[in-house]
Amino acid sequence: MEVFPVFTGEYLFDSCSPVQMLLTHQTVTSVRHQHDFVELAYVVQGKGIHLAGEDKMQVMQGDMLVIPPGVSHVFHPQDLSGTEPLLILNCMLRPELGRMLSELAGPFSEEDHLPLLKLLEVKQWFGYREKNKELSFLLRRMQGMQNNNTLQDQQQLYPLLRQLAKLIMPAAAVPFVQRPGLDYDPLHDVILYMITNYSEKITLNEMSQQIAVSSRQFQRLLKNKTGRSYIQILQEIRMKYSCILLLFTELGVQSIALEVGIYDMKYFYRLFREYSGMTPACYRNRLHHHYVSAKEMMSSVEHCSR
Template identity: 40%
Template sequence: MENPPVFSTSYFFQGNVSVQTVLAKEDPCCIRHSHEFFEIAYVCEGEGIHYIEEERFNVVQGDLFFIPVGVVHCFQPRDLTGIQPLRILNCLYKAELVGFPSNSIPSPLSQFFCQVADYHLEKKWRAYHDQSGEIVRLFQVLHTEGQTSACMSDNSLIRYGTLIHLIKILIETKDRRAILTFKKEDCPIHGIIHHMSNNCQNSMSLHEVSQSIAVSPRHFQRLFKLQTGCTYVKMLQKIRIRNICLFLKYTNLTIQSIALLVGIQDMKYFYRLFAERVGITPGTYRSRYREKNMPSEEDWELA
């Protein structure tokens, strides 16, 4: 996908809220995207692959990533059948939250807040691992605070203070991306699904995709079904629906434009496919999800 979707601040932050947590169950049909806000993503369950910029990394429980504004990435579970899920607890916060007026803060706090501002201004993503359990504790505090209605405002000093504590730990911790290795040949089907998800408007034929990993079409179909639990054609339909849902929620593109982006020229087929898989029309889906106050874990899963 030449222009990955950008997740907007307005969808994830309601009212005056500047810090939010979202629990996401990652789908095998991962779609590369970026954000208008900062994200700290913590792997709280399962194993998988993190596609970030032009690199790929294995991830396990306890890994976390600092993801600046504009960095393109996505997660994909190791298990492509959905039996062993990959869940990511995301701490999201607005970019303006780190524009601290350091000249008005007495030293040594001013020095610390300058460090925080510099950390974000570098616009460099970083990888870490929670060795002590302190990071997961902070994430639990943030998530618990965010679930209570009394904390749905910027008046939550606990949430703000917890975020600052979390950032302080990251600043003082060594970036470990160099030791997170990924070998493409170990997981060819993962790479194929990732390519399908991000290029479904120019999807490859069964013959072309089997050639890409040097196996026969028949052997590829067996391998694909074994690892995913579904056929190549069914997965392509699933990916198209996933893309449609994301574009409906996060963009103002017309429904016809979305159909073309996912490789569907026939609008009658487009509406029929969406209704069969999701149960409602694309227009109703867009309206319903934009009326919600915050996305739930279910919103991140394929309907």
């Protein structure tokens, strides 16, 4: 069973707000990960592939995927060249939100909170496809309130969260079936395999065999569609995982290098410096000592998503 980095609420939630919202630009080499909190991932723009656990589905603008703690997932843009962005609004629900609801003063009963409490307890991912911009409307209001960052606005987030939960929870009982279409590019499977098995020895020949072409033809296809070679993509994937591990774990640099499948430390240091512009130690120190908000910290990781 594969183990993927865990994004932890300890680092991502920097205030008493019940929710943290972050817009991210998904790339061909985005990192597969899991969380210790519930995440609502809304497709703001573009089309792509979403891998959640063992399930693979096509997603498009207006889709919301609900990802519970412990379920690994990653978004992959349909356009491999990077010219048609896949933008995801990550709505992360504070791990302590259930307790915060029970302590919340006001006229609301436990029954009023029930859809939101059920959302916080989901064990399996599920999807909701909006019908008339109803999710977009709610999320824009939530973003505006969170950006103001006043206690009054934080309190006003709760009714919107309840409304959102009431809207999407019925979809938890309905399969989200949207299989990739006839225009699906098999290179997605190859790159997703590399993202999922980044720590293993992955050879060019093995990857070309996955789509039944020669190594030379595979290299040519990859270069034409992504603008990068096989080794460039693999190195970028491993460097992104290194950045995540530096941020969300206390592993030493040598352990991180081994974790991402690189056994030559000089080679690892060279790749990391070329990729980030600094040493692994400087990267970790810069994040931990200078960034205090989820937006800044995740943006620094997404620096690794050029």
